[in-house]
Amino acid sequence: MKLNAKLQLKTVPPATVSSLPGQIRAQYLTWLRCFPGEGATMDIMVIGGFVTALVLMLVVAHGMFYLAAVYLFAAVRALHKRFAGVQRHFRNGCLCPGKVVSVEPYLVAVYTDMRCGKDSWPVVKIVKQPLQRSRGPRKQIGDRVPTVALYHGKYQKLHWNDFSPIAVCCVTDDPREVATAIERIGSDTDDGWRKLDRFLEQAPTPFEPGLHWMPVPEKPKNPFTAALADCPNRDAAALFVSGVVPCPK
Secondary structure, three states, X not given: OOOOXXXXXXXXXXXXXXXXXXXXXXXXXXXXXXXHHHOHHHHHHHHHHHHHHHHHHXXXXXXXXXXXXXXXXXXXXXXXXXXXXXXXXXXXXXXXXXXXXXXXXXXXXXXXXXEOOOOOXXXXXXXXXXXXXXXXXXXXXXXXXXXEEEEEOOOOOOEOOEEEEEEHHHOOOOHHHHHHHHHXXXXXXXXXXXXHHHHHOOOOOOOOOEEEEOOOOOOOOOHHHHHHHHOOOXXXXXXXXXXXXXXXX
């Protein structure tokens, strides 16, 4: 998957539910301004150009009117469907903490846990984001940037393969939406901001776009499991672990 700021509007399996859904109301004009390369601008140009052509056809060839109307309807429908995908991304995707790590170009480090089961699979992904096109004060290195992400892969596995985070400020000009997202990440039991800072220290530098899997501390061994290896009898192993009797040989 190409690691850039382009919107990757894939969806997670319908059975999965985000632990911290974005609940962000994406604004069409903001998305269009920040992601002109997504094709939305081209759709507008097609519609605008076709309206002009439609007027000419009405004057020159009235019989082409119905064909032109069908084409125009299809173009508008395609544009609406494209933005509907953006809205689903920010409404149902997972809210993830991000931090600016470069301003030329703008790079954002985003933390998430890719787990599909009980075991943790922390990652930090460095992504390009068009923060220069967002409203408000110019973003500086270290600024917090909440993002919303979709995950890619098979849910039946131990973890997802990848995820696509997009900055909230690139789809809404409402500072209250951004502030609320920052607060929700901080109040979540997972404490995403603290984990982002901790794992970002382990990410390779200089920062470049890419997905970085973080090392997971080895879990302490269960003393009963270790004792069971020496004591085939489970009851004897339990007594041995509790210190009641020595393990019989």
